[in-house]
Amino acid sequence: xxxxxxxxxxxxxxxxxxxxxxxxxxxxxxxxxxxxxxxxxxxxxxxxxxxxxxxxxxxxxxxxxxxxxxxxxxxxxxxxxxxxxxxxxxxxxxxxxxxxxxxxxxxxxxxxxxxxxxxxxxxxxxxxxxxxxxxxxxxxxxxxxxxxxxxxxxxxxxxxxxxxxxxxxxxxxxxxxxxxxxxxxxxxxxxxxxxxxxxxxxxxxxxxxxxxxxxxxxxxxxxxxxxxxxxxxxxxxxxxxxxxxxxxxxxxxxxxxxxxxxxxxxxxxxxxxxxxxxxxxxxxxxxxxxxxxxxxxxxxxxxxxxxxxxxxxxxxxxxxxxxxxxxxxxxxxxxxxxxxx
Amino acid sequence: xxxxxxxxxxxxxxxxxxxxxxxxxxxxxxxxxxxxxxxxxxxxxxxxxxxxxxxxxxxxxxxxxxxxxxxxxxxxxxxxxxxxxxxxxxxxxxxxxxxxxxxxxxxxxxxxxxxxxxxxxxxxxxxxxxxxxxxxxxxxxxxxxxxxxxxxxxxxxxxxxxxxxxxxxxxxxxxxxxxxxxxxxxxxxxxxxxxxxxxxxxxxxxxxxxxxxxxxxxxxxxxxxxxxxxxxxxxxxxxxxxxxxxxxxxxxxxxxxxxxxxxxxxxxxxxxxxxxxxxxxxxxxxxxxxxxxxxxxxxxxxxxxxxxxxxxxxxxxxxxxxxxxxxxxxxxxxxxxxxxxxxxxxxxxxxxxxxxxxxxxxxxxxxxxxxxxxxxxxxxxxxxxxxxxxxxxxxxxxxxxxxxxxxxxxxxxxxxxxxxxxxxxxxxxxxxxxxxxxxxxxxxxxxxxxxxxxxxxxxxxxxxxxxxxxxxxxxxxxxxxxxxxxxxxxxxxxxxxxxxxxxxxxxxxxxxxxxxxxxxxxxxxxxxxxxxx
Numbered sequence: 030x031x032x033x034x035x036x037x038x039x040x041x042x043x044x045x046x047x048x049x050x051x052x053x054x055x056x057x058x059x060x061x062x063x064x065x066x067x068x069x070x071x072x073x074x075x076x077x078x079x080x081x082x083x084x085x086x087x088x089x090x091x092x093x094x095x096x097x098x099x100x101x102x103x104x105x106x107x108x109x110x111x112x113x114x115x116x117x118x119x120x121x122x123x124x125x126x127x128x129x130x131x132x133x134x135x136x137x138x139x140x141x142x143x144x145x146x147x148x149x150x151x152x153x154x155x156x157x158x159x160x161x162x163x164x165x166x167x168x169x170x171x172x173x174x175x176x177x178x179x180x181x182x183x184x185x186x187x188x189x190x191x192x193x194x195x196x197x198x199x200x201x202x203x204x205x206x207x208x209x210x211x212x213x214x215x216x217x218x219x220x221x222x223x224x225x226x227x228x229x230x231x232x233x234x235x236x237x238x239x240x241x242x243x244x245x246x247x248x249x250x251x252x253x254x255x256x257x258x259x260x261x262x263x264x265x266x267x268x269x270x271x272x273x274x275x276x277x278x279x280x281x282x283x284x285x286x287x288x289x290x291x292x293x294x295x296x297x298x299x300x301x302x303x304x305x306x307x308x309x310x311x312x313x314x315x316x317x318x319x320x321x322x323x324x325x326x327x328x329x330x331x332x333x334x335x336x337x338x339x340x341x342x343x344x345x346x347x348x349x350x351x352x353x354x355x356x357x358x359x360x361x362x363x364x365x366x367x368x369x370x
Numbered sequence: 371x372x373x374x375x376x377x378x379x380x381x382x383x384x385x386x387x388x389x390x391x392x393x394x395x396x397x398x399x400x401x402x403x404x405x406x407x408x409x410x411x412x413x414x415x416x417x418x419x420x421x422x423x424x425x426x427x428x429x430x431x432x433x434x435x436x437x438x439x440x441x442x443x444x445x446x447x448x449x450x451x452x453x454x455x456x457x458x459x460x461x462x463x464x465x466x467x468x469x470x471x472x473x474x475x476x477x478x479x480x481x482x483x484x485x486x487x488x489x490x491x492x493x494x495x496x497x498x499x500x501x502x503x504x505x506x507x508x509x510x511x512x513x514x515x516x517x518x519x520x521x522x523x524x525x526x527x528x529x530x531x532x533x534x535x536x537x538x539x540x541x542x543x544x545x546x547x548x549x550x551x552x553x554x555x556x557x558x559x560x561x562x563x564x565x566x567x568x569x570x571x572x573x574x575x576x577x578x579x580x581x582x583x584x585x586x587x588x589x590x591x592x593x594x595x596x597x598x599x600x601x602x603x604x605x606x607x608x609x610x611x612x613x614x615x616x617x618x619x620x621x622x623x624x625x626x627x628x629x630x631x632x633x634x635x636x637x638x639x640x641x642x643x644x645x646x647x648x649x650x651x652x653x654x655x656x657x658x659x660x661x662x663x664x665x666x667x668x669x670x671x672x673x674x675x676x677x678x679x680x681x682x683x684x685x686x687x688x689x690x691x692x693x694x695x696x697x698x699x700x701x702x703x704x705x706x707x708x709x710x711x712x713x714x715x716x717x718x719x720x721x722x723x724x725x726x727x728x729x730x731x732x733x734x735x736x737x738x739x740x741x742x743x744x745x746x747x748x749x750x751x752x753x754x755x756x757x758x759x760x761x762x763x764x765x766x767x768x769x770x771x772x773x774x775x776x777x778x779x780x781x782x783x784x785x786x787x788x789x790x791x792x793x794x795x796x797x798x799x800x801x802x803x804x805x806x807x808x809x810x811x812x813x814x815x816x817x818x819x820x821x822x823x824x825x826x827x828x829x830x831x832x833x834x835x836x837x838x839x840x841x842x843x844x845x846x847x848x849x850x851x852x853x854x855x856x857x858x859x860x861x862x863x864x865x866x867x868x869x870x871x872x873x874x875x876x877x878x879x880x881x882x883x884x885x886x887x888x889x890x891x892x893x894x895x896x897x898x899x900x901x902x903x
Contacts, residue, residue, distance in 0.1 A: 167437050168445045168458035287458065289382065290450050290787075294794070294820075299383060332837070333444045341438060 032108075032126060032133050033159070035325075035349040040135060040159070044128055045108035048072075049135050052352040059110065061137025062121035063088065063202055066354040076103075078112050080148070080235065081120025084202055087231045099148060115139035116150030117305050118203030119232065125153050133157045134319060138355065140304065141311040142174060144207050146237065152318030160316060162329030163306040163355030164284050165337075171284070171308040178211035181301055184280060185216050189256040194274040196259040198266055198297075199282045201225045203305050205260050206232060208282055209240050212258060220245050220254060222261040222270075251275060266295070284308070284356055306356055316344075328353040373401055374409065374471040375503040381518050390520060394528035404472040407555040413525040414544050417514040421481040422489055424452055424513060430490050431456040434497065447786060447840040453509030457502050467499040478512055479551075533559065542566040545622045568609040571616040572642060572688050572696065573760035577750065577767035584731045584770065587751065594700060594754050595726045595734055597746040598769055599683050600658045601648035602665075606630060606682055606720075608637040609692075617647070628670065629680050629719045636717055640692030641710075643684050644758070645723065650681040655745040657856065659870065683723045684711070685750075688758055696758035703758070741772045747855070748772045774853035774871075775895060777887045778878055780808055780846045784830045787815065795827040795842070798874075800852055802865070804889040808846055811865035811892060812854070817874030826877075849881040850874050857896050865889060867896050 039051025047057040054071030063084040075094040112122035117138040134155040143149040188195045199205045219242040226244040284304030285291045292300035323345040331348040338346035432442035449455040530537045603618040613634035649656035660678040687707040728734040748771035756766035779800035787796030797815040801808035834842040856870035
């Protein structure tokens with residue numbers, strides 16, 4: 030029997046009788062991070078890192094959440110669990126599972142670049158590594174975030190000179206705050222959509238330093254937004270809400286913006302390639318660093334990435350069906366529109 | 371090249387026409403003379419001869435990136451554009467270059483006679499000295515297909531802004547066969563061509579589709595009806611004993627239709643006719659498909675001319691005896707046209723598109739139903755007092771097309787789209803029932819909303835059975851109504867039929883797959899459609 034199994038409810042650990050990031054209601058759920066496709070409704074007990082808890086609490090309300098510190102070891106039915114930084118968003122973890130000398134690691138979503146907001150990624154040595162492959166193609170290669178922020182700020186400056194409002198869409202949880210911290214506040218005021226403001230408040234209470242931002246509301250006049258930067262979730266792009274901002278230049282911050290087709294499909298003026306997921310190089314480096322001989326590939330370009338690992342890197346690799354979405358909802362490409370936190 | 375790559379980036383970053391025109395005009399004022407001419411050439415779909423094939427480019431790109439070819443191919447399918455896929459995959463540059471656009475075009479041209487190994491050396495050396503955008507542009511120069519949201523028309527606007535020369539004049543000057551290597555910007559763009567005034571067409575007047583009942587248009591007596599012929603809208607000009615034929619795309623196509631050439635002598639000077647370039651044989655129109663096959667050919671052989679000869683079906687008279695008469699009411703222009711046609715009984719290439727007499731809208735509606743028998747797309751309704759306007763205008767002219775044919779079919783394959791739809795599943799293959807098997811009969815890739823495309827994409831991702839390269843076979847589960855304009859027998863297709871303009875008209879979420887149509891029913895349509903012809 031494998032230490033972790035892919036069932037129709039989620040990633041299951043039989044000896045401990047717990048699930049990791051389950052997508053159907055279960056008794057005990059270990060949660061890698063607070064995005065909606067990983068921390069879902071309806072479980073009885075949740076376990077996550079201390080810094081992931083506030084947002085999960087905010088999203089799911091009055092559920093039973095236990096926390097664990099990074100690196101702290103917990104034992105359950107003889108299985109040892111520990112959480113290690115995944116660098117994806119604040120509090121995001123890879124979950125290490127050890128039983129009778131065998132070690133597995135579930136990475137959830139991850140990236141290697143230190144974004145200054147999430148606890149930086151740490152490789153976990155293991156025998157079997159469960160990895161995402163959201164951007165598991167060699168065409169995805171990220172620039173350093175410093176360069177991306179330079180592009181965003183110079184776009185903002187130009188828009189301001191042309192007396193336009195700038196608006197960027199990003200996930201309400203994680204990307205939005207990372208983006209805000211990369212903005213040059215000297216250019217103009219920052220405004221936030223209500224969904225993002227709510228997440229900001231949760232994080233500020235946690236002690237995260239975020240630039241000053243005003244929530245978009247009826248008390249502002251149209252002129253107040255001119256020269257400003259509005260941060261909004263992707264779902265806001267299709268909403269009448271957008272009419273408040275005129276004239277407007279729209280940017281989208283997402284890894285998908287690396288491809289011209291994806292960029293052009295959306296009626297955005299600019300696409301900025303900024304992702305909280307590992308690029309091709311990052312995925313490969315992370316896998317090497319685990320020392321794993323077996324790799325299970327979940328969401329993303331699973332079949333291509335699996336073949337690459339098997340044929341070119343000589344690993345035992347296979348795909349697993351999950352209901353994780355990676356970064357898809359960030360550009361409104363899932364059925365679950367608006368599920369962006 | 372940096373300048374041109376920068377132009378590319380700027381054009382790519384805006385969807386606003388005015389911004390594009392300004393960006394392009396600024397580029398024209400800054401670029402060197404040779405680069406300026408090459409830019410005009412590229413944006414009017416002229417490119418250097420292809421000297422390296424795309425298979426080699428893929429192989430070298432994969433090699434340089436240190437990945438297996440299959441992985442490169444998979445990436446390419448996702449990106450949907452080969453030039454872009456290569457630029458995204460190659461490792462960082464080794465050096466920089468300051469060479470011009472023209473330099474790189476000459477570089478590409480110089481590869482023609484080289485051995486494969488030498489070509490490889492030169493291409494990879496070029497890649498090594500370029501950044502992402504330069505590589506993208508360079509690859510596009512090699513492979514052609516420079517689609518960057520700049521139409522020829524938009525380019526002409528920018529050129530006009532830069533030179534101060536009127537747009538129509540410029541459009542004429544860049545027409546026809548010219549090679550940037552053999553002319554100059556000065557000669558081609560800035561010098562007057564003695565023929566340009568006499569060849570000048572009028573802008574076409576285009577109609578909107580009728581979106582209400584014809585009764586809403588008022589009294590039938592106010593309206594003139596004629597068939598909407600299924601060819602290419604064209605303008606035939608005779609001035610100073612020269613003949614010019616323009617297509618609606620504002621393209622000069624005189625050479626493509628030698629049938630019309632005798633008209634230069636038969637029609638009086640100062641005649642401009644608006645009509646339909648229509649394939650026509652033995653007293654009846656052929657199908658659009660026949661015309662299309664002919665247009666695609668580079669050389670017009672005797673057998674092609676014999677197989678698909680064309681006529682000009684005249685709708686309207688715009689200039690008569692050198693006078694622009696577009697402001698005359700239609701009935702008067704028609705009268706002049708008909709009088710002129712009386713003098714043209716000796717020839718068989720210029721025909722009059724007859725008007726249909728009708729007393730009430732019901733009888734016209736019946737006539738519309740017979741359209742397919744006449745190989746026509748439906749009817750045109752024109753107000754008898756209407757002037758000939760420029761462009762698409764509402765009110766006086768309406769097209770009243772026949773309803774498309776339609777069939778309910780099951781989706782069985784899906785493929786990712788290209789360009790702006792890359793990474794979304796947008797190209798589908800549809801099948802109908804033959805007993806208990808589903809037989810594919812048509813591909814369609816338009817007709818759904820973006821939201822529906824996203825929904826079906828998410829579904830395909832979860833319900834793929836098998837993959838054959840970019841094609842995913844999926845569980846037969848969804849029924850779509852497929853609309854099409856025509857159907858003909860074909861032995862190239864498994865189903866035995868080929869459809870014209872198939873597209874998705876709606877997603878039949880209400881229908882179980884067992885209720886999709888059958889091959890027998892599809893063939894029945896073929897019999898009806900062909901039987902009447």
